[in-house]
Amino acid sequence: MQLDLLSNMAVFARVVQARSFTEAAKRLGSTKSAVSKQITRLEVELGTLLLNRTTRRLSLTDAGVAFYDYCARIVADAEEAQRAVGELRGYPKGRLRVAAPPAFARLHLMPALVGFMQRYPELEVELSLTDRSPDLADDGLDLAVRIIEEPGENMIARPLAPIHWVVCATPAYVAAHGEPRSVAELAAHNCLSYAMTALDERWHFSGGDGEISVRVHGDVRVNNNEALREVVLHDHGIALLPTYIVWNELQSGRLCRLLAGHTPRGAFGRHIHFVYLPGRFIALKVRAFIDYYLEYCGSPAYWDRPPGAG
Numbered sequence: 392m393q394l395d396l397l398s399n400m401a402v403f404a405r406v407v408q409a410r411s412f413t414e415a416a417k418r419l420g421s422t423k424s425a426v427s428k429q430i431t432r433l434e435v436e437l438g439t440l441l442l443n444r445t446t447r448r449l450s451l452t453d454a455g456v457a458f459y460d461y462c463a464r465i466v467a468d469a470e471e472a473q474r475a476v477g478e479l480r481g482y483p484k485g486r487l488r489v490a491a492p493p494a495f496a497r498l499h500l501m502p503a504l505v506g507f508m509q510r511y512p513e514l515e516v517e518l519s520l521t522d523r524s525p526d527l528a529d530d531g532l533d534l535a536v537r538i539i540e541e542p543g544e545n546m547i548a549r550p551l552a553p554i555h556w557v558v559c560a561t562p563a564y565v566a567a568h569g570e571p572r573s574v575a576e577l578a579a580h581n582c583l584s585y586a587m588t589a590l591d592e593r594w595h596f597s598g599g600d601g602e603i604s605v606r607v608h609g610d611v612r613v614n615n616n617e618a619l620r621e622v623v624l625h626d627h628g629i630a631l632l633p634t635y636i637v638w639n640e641l642q643s644g645r646l647c648r649l650l651a652g653h654t655p656r657g658a659f660g661r662h663i664h665f666v667y668l669p670g671r672f673i674a675l676k677v678r679a680f681i682d683y684y685l686e687y688c689g690s691p692a693y694w695d696r697p698p699g700a701g
Contacts, residue, residue: 395432396433396436397465398429399429399430399432399433399436400433400461400462400465400466401462401465401466401469402415402419402421402426402429402430402433403429403430403433403441403458403459403462404459404462404463404465404466405418405419405426405466405531406426406430406442406449407449407451407455407459407462407463408463408528408529408531409529409531410448410449410529411449412426412427412430412449418531430442437454437458439452439454440452440454440455441454441455441458442455467670470670471670482511482513482675483511483513483514483674483675483676483678483679484511484513484514484676485513485514485515485676486514486515486516486517487514487515487516487517487533487534487676487677487680488517488519488531488532488533488534489516489517489518489519489532489533489534489535489536489680490518490519490520490521490525490527490530490532490534490535490536491518491519491520491521491535491536492520492521492522492536492538493520493521493522493615494615494616494617494636495536495538495635495663496518496520496536497520497617498617498635498636499635499688499694500518500536500684501518503683503684503687504516504518506683506687507680507683507684507687510683511676511679514676514679516680519532524537524539527546527666527667527668528668533667533674533676533677534665534666534667534677534680534681535665535666535667536551536663536664536665536666537663537664537665537666538554538659538662538663538664539662539664539666540661540662545668545669546666546667546668546669547666547667547668547669547673548664548665548666549664549665549666549667549681550662550663550664551662551663551664551665551684551685551688551692552635552662552663552688552690552691552692552695553661553662553663553695554633554634554635554657554661554662554663555633555634555695556631556632556633556634556654556655556656556657557631557632557633557634557637557641557648557655558577558594558629558630558631558648558649558650558655559623559629559630559632559637559640559641559646559647559648559649560623560628560629560630560646560647560649561623561624561625561626561645561646561647562644562647563626564623564626564627564628564629565647565649567626568580568581570649571629571649571650573650574594574596574603574604574605574650574653575605577594577605577607577629577650578605578606578607578608580607580628580629581608581609581610581627581628581629582594582607582608582609582628582629582630582631583609583610583611583612583613583619583622583623583627583628583629583630584607584609584611584612584619585612585613585614585616585619585631585658585659586612586613586614592606592607592608593605593606593607594607594631594655594656595655595656596650596653596654596655596656597653597654597656598652598653598654599652603653609628609629610628611627611628616632616633616636617636619632620632620636620637620640623646624640624645624646629649631655631657631658633657634694634695635663635692635694635695638693638694638695642698665681665684
């Protein structure tokens with residue numbers, strides 16, 4: 392088999408995965424025109440059209456669908472071989488593409504990156520901030536941070552930390568409106584909500600009295616926990632937030648924990664995981680990042696340790 396054909400097959404697989412010539416060229420470190428020419432040469436050599444091209448989108452022809460499966464398999468095998476060699480060489484290098492929720496990334500990934508890059512100077516990190524669940528293969532990602540209970544099909548998940556939730560408010564709000572002494576008393580307070588939850592919202596708790604819930608109401612709903620924290624910090628109400636968002640404010644006293652005798656259940660997810668695609672080898676750069684970050688966070692994670700704990 393000619394080397395040009397193998398190269399063009401790999402480019403074709405990248406174009407299909409990226410869904411555009413421009414994005415594929417970016418991932419390949421090439422140009423849009425060069426990528427387009429390689430696909431054209433491949434179609435000429437095969438004697439059939441692989442892609443339908445319009446100004447808006449690319450779509451696969453029937454021949455393209457059949458041919459892509461073979462191309463994707465060849466690319467995957469080549470990447471596995473590259474990872475295997477990397478394991479033997481024993482030092483991570485290249486580009487690591489990671490996706491993470493914006494709030495978690497800003498608060499907890501970005502502060503760790505400097506130390507990671509100093510430890511592995513031959514690595515580059517490309518961080519994509521998104522609240523959606525990325526498709527690692529289609530998005531060209533090596534690794535993602537996901538707040539999920541179970542990994543999706545064909546995904547490997549490595550637990551990072553459990554998510555703990557806290558009902559919190561500022562001392563000024565409590566002084567002005569009183570501290571709820573029971574779950575039921577939350578119904579009389581301005582309870583601020585995560586916008587993706589139901590309008591008729593209930594907060595759920597477990598404790599010495601078993602499972603209990605209360606219908607809450609508030610005048611602010613927002614689909615970002617950092618933004619919700621800022622509203623609470625302006626003495627405007629009570630919020631149910633994950634500790635990884637408010638650990639600093641709890642430790643400094645800017646926020647106080649309410650209903651400490653009850654364990655709240657949050658609006659989404661109970662675990663934070665690293666997820667990556669399965670294979671015979673885990674890429675050395677992926678393993679290096681996971682191991683470094685687990686060491687950085689510790690167990691329990693630093694945002695869940697009591698004040699003064701190491």
